[in-house]
Amino acid sequence: MTTPSYTPDPTPYVRRDVNPVRILTFTIDGRDVSAREDETILSVARQNGIFIPTLCHLDGLSERGACRLCIVEVKGAPKLLPSCVTLPRQDMEVTTNSDRVADYRRKILELMYSERNHVCSVCVSNGHCELQNLSVVLGMTHVRYDYIYPKHAIDASHERFSVDHNRCVLCQRCVRVCDEIEGAHTWDVMGRGITSRVITDLNQPWGSSETCTGCGKCVQVCPTGALSEKGKSVAEMIKRRQFLPYLQMMRREGRRAVAEGIR
Amino acid sequence: MDIKSEPSSRSSGEPAQTTEDRRWRLVNRTMRMHGNEPHALIETLHSVQEHFGFLDLDALKYVAGALRVPLSRVYAVATFYHYFTLKPPGEHTCVVCKGTACYIGGASSILDSIQQEVGIGPGETTSDGQISLLTARCLGSCGLAPATVFDGQICGRMTSAAVLERIRRWTNHDTGD
Ligand code: SF4
Ligand code: FES
Numbered sequence: 001m002t003t004p005s006y007t008p009d010p011t012p013y014v015r016r017d018v019n020p021v022r023i024l025t026f027t028i029d030g031r032d033v034s035a036r037e038d039e040t041i042l043s044v045a046r047q048n049g050i051f052i053p054t055l056c057h058l059d060g061l062s063e064r065g066a067c068r069l070c071i072v073e074v075k076g077a078p079k080l081l082p083s084c085v086t087l088p089r090q091d092m093e094v095t096t097n098s099d100r101v102a103d104y105r106r107k108i109l110e111l112m113y114s115e116r117n118h119v120c121s122v123c124v125s126n127g128h129c130e131l132q133n134l135s136v137v138l139g140m141t142h143v144r145y146d147y148i149y150p151k152h153a154i155d156a157s158h159e160r161f162s163v164d165h166n167r168c169v170l171c172q173r174c175v176r177v178c179d180e181i182e183g184a185h186t187w188d189v190m191g192r193g194i195t196s197r198v199i200t201d202l203n204q205p206w207g208s209s210e211t212c213t214g215c216g217k218c219v220q221v222c223p224t225g226a227l228s229e230k231g232k233s234v235a236e237m238i239k240r241r242q243f244l245p246y247l248q249m250m251r252r253e254g255r256r257a258v259a260e261g262i263r
Numbered sequence: 264m265d266i267k268s269e270p271s272s273r274s275s276g277e278p279a280q281t282t283e284d285r286r287w288r289l290v291n292r293t294m295r296m297h298g299n300e301p302h303a304l305i306e307t308l309h310s311v312q313e314h315f316g317f318l319d320l321d322a323l324k325y326v327a328g329a330l331r332v333p334l335s336r337v338y339a340v341a342t343f344y345h346y347f348t349l350k351p352p353g354e355h356t357c358v359v360c361k362g363t364a365c366y367i368g369g370a371s372s373i374l375d376s377i378q379q380e381v382g383i384g385p386g387e388t389t390s391d392g393q394i395s396l397l398t399a400r401c402l403g404s405c406g407l408a409p410a411t412v413f414d415g416q417i418c419g420r421m422t423s424a425a426v427l428e429r430i431r432r433w434t435n436h437d438t439g440d
């Protein structure tokens with residue numbers, strides 16, 4: 001007999017502010033699917049092997065709905081809806097891959113590129129970058145908008161990591177993993193609109209942060225080369241995220257044990 | 264993070280009298296009124312700004328500790344809202360409304376002429392600390408568009424010339440030309 005290999009529970013983030021008992025049925029791309037009332041359209045699609053691109057979503061973190069790449073068309077709804085934060089309704093008809101959706105997704109990507117300085121050829125994450133991969137998958141060949149070329153600094157004050165704001169897409173994964181998993185909440189986003197920027201503590205050099213534990217979770221979940229380990233050269237930064245579903249599961253178990261008075 | 268004691272040195276340069284400082288007592292009262300809960304953050308920042316004129320880093324740190332809100336979240340909130348300022352205000356402040364009605368009424372050219380006159384843009388203070396220029400998103404006085412506020416006093420139907428006249432009163436510039 002072979003020992004079954006261990007795979008962490010991939011249960012995605014579940015919203016608990018709605019009654020979680022009802023099961024409903026609806027269609028995605030013409031396929032009949034069933035879902036619990038508290039599951040997102042994205043999560044149901046993934047369970048059924050239907051691809052929806054995502055950038056800010058990460059299994060194991062709460063949803064932010066920040067990137068809008070997961071938009072889908074819902075019959076009867078005038079707007080496209082972000083599937084990572086939209087719950088299904090009975091008999092909803094969802095389309096994940098219409099021309100309209102594909103066109104909008106490419107536009108969103110192009111806007112992301114135009115907003116900062118994403119120069120892949122000199123980036124530590126070249127070849128392992130989620131933004132780059134999405135551009136390939138979604139067929140983005142060029143950017144139709146004027147680049148803004150903002151002047152953003154690199155903060156290399158931390159002993160082991162650095163942050164290059166030129167590559168940041170403001171997905172807030174770093175903010176969420178630091179808050180929800182590590183519990184430090186070192187990161188947040190300052191300002192608003194085009195001037196938004198991720199910060200550590202009171203917008204101070206990362207290396208001088210009082211709250212950073214140096215765990216590196218933010219670096220591992222960052223989809224681009226914005227957060228990286230020092231000493232990595234072009235294309236050398238490969239992120240490791242396998243810890244996330246595991247930690248999420250153990251946190252959940254820990255909370256349950258406390259609630260049930262076992263611990 | 265432990266709760267820090269009130270910041271001792273305020274940039275106003277007055278003697279460090281911390282707990283005796285009436286202004287901090289007022290800020291503390293605001294927090295207490297909300298049970299020192301994290302959700303009192305915005306209310307508390309308002310209180311700090313009202314009593315000190317701006318939010319400096321020591322104050323943000325103090326509020327973060329007292330309300331148990333992460334430092335970065337406090338900074339994020341303080342920089343999200345236009346109303347809050349992290350820099351000491353000038354002796355005088357001029358707010359130019361850039362709401363829709365005032366924008367159409369010519370707020371941009373008013374801002375341009377201020378920039379030409381005293382060399383500051385929105386959010387900036389003259390180097391002598393005399394005048395701060397701010398913008399607002401609709402003051403609720405659209406009937407008076409374009410509207411500006413000089414040291415808390417609202418003035419409607421402004422022109423560049425009228426605004427500069429008010430500013431020169433502050434700068435004591437010879438209106439010579
Ligand atoms: S630094 Fe990375 S993880 Fe954080 S917001 Fe920017 S792109 Fe996302
Ligand atoms: S994945 Fe849904 S908005 Fe980013």
Ligand code: FES
Nearest residue numbers: 360362365402404
């Ligand atoms: S737009 Fe200026 S007061 Fe309303």
